Amino acid sequence: MILVFGKTGQVARELARRAPEARFLGRGAADFTDPAACAACIGDDVTAVINAVAYTAVDQAEDQEALATVINADTPGAIAQVCADRGIPLVHISTDYVFDGAGNAPFAPDAPTAPLGAYGRSKLAGEAAVRGAGGPHAILRTSWVVSAHGKNFVKTMLALGQSRDRLTVVADQIGGPTPAGDIAAACLAIAAVLQDAPEKTGTYHFSGAPDVSWADFARQIMAQAELACDIIDIPGSDYPTPAQRPGNSRMDCTTTVSVFGIPRPDWRRGLAAILSDLPD
Known part of the structure; x- marks a missing residue:
């Protein structure tokens, strides 16, 4: 039986679509501020664990780094230790924010890490905790997660595009938008492989293709949604935030293809699916 930590998040909801037979633990059943309690949720019937829980409030993490670290590092580490002790494969989702976003080349999984802020530091600490447990695992770094659920860039752009005729969007941050449905499918496939x-x-890295700027991503959203909203390019310096964002979020996903046979998903097709999934 697959145990999924998470229930209402973007990836967890897509996992529930693809693996309804799995057990999903939301906040009421698994409080991620309590590492020992979450570790105790792993029963004897569990054959694989997918961690789809994270503290993802990037800007808020600058003032709540201790809390972010418990949720993103301490609890995943406790879960990983139980999995290691029992030989249970763990798929743990991480992020491009573990890198500094320098240069223009895609970051390989073994590239030096240098997070720019508290969120990235907490996620990097989580990776170290999962590795340190020593059990079978896959750390799956992804980026720019979007879906028909929760809060994300697609839904924000759609809401603004319906009420405005022009928007300014950052054009000097480049990365791969990644549909949550594709992440969910990848997690399930990787978990199955790790069992054997x-x-x-x-x-491993997993992000949508082709790489694109936030501004060009916004243009595609408007085009597919048939919204007459012009996108005006601006530099990231014109949109200051408490936490610094990586300028380069390109990720080298070749090992994910070679080891698991999972290619980068085309986010343009994923966007079309997301738009069709939204309520009228």
Whole structure:
């Protein structure tokens, strides 16, 4: 039985679509501020664990780094230790924010990490905790997660595009938008492989293709949604935030393809699916 930590988040909701037979633990059943309690949720019937819980309030994390670290590092570490002790494969979702976003080249999984802020530091600490447990695992770094659920860039752009005729959007941050449905499918596939091939343990990248700026992503959203809203390019310096964002979120996903046979998803097709999934 697959145990999923998470229930209402973007990836967890897509996992529930694809694996309704799995057990999903929301906040009421698994409080991620309590590492020991979450670790105790892993029963003897569990064959794989997917962690789809994270503290993702990037700006708020600057003032709540201790809380972010408990949720993103301490609790995943406790879960990973139980999984390691029992030989249960763990798929843990991480982020491009573990990198500093320098340059223009895609970051490989073994590239040096240098997070720019508290959120990235907490996620990097989580990666270290999962690795340190020593069990079969896959750390799956992804980026720019979007879906028909919750709060994300697609839904924000749609709401603004329906009420405005022009928007300014950052054009000097480049990355791969990644539909949550594709992340969910990748997590399930990787978990299945690790059960039979724990030697494929490691850190992998998974992001949508092609790489694009936030501004060009916004243009595609408006085009597919048939909204007459012009997108005006601005530099990130014109949109200051408490936490610094990586300028380069390109990720080298070749090892995910070679090891698991999972290619980068086309986010343009994923966007079309998201738009069709939204309520009228």
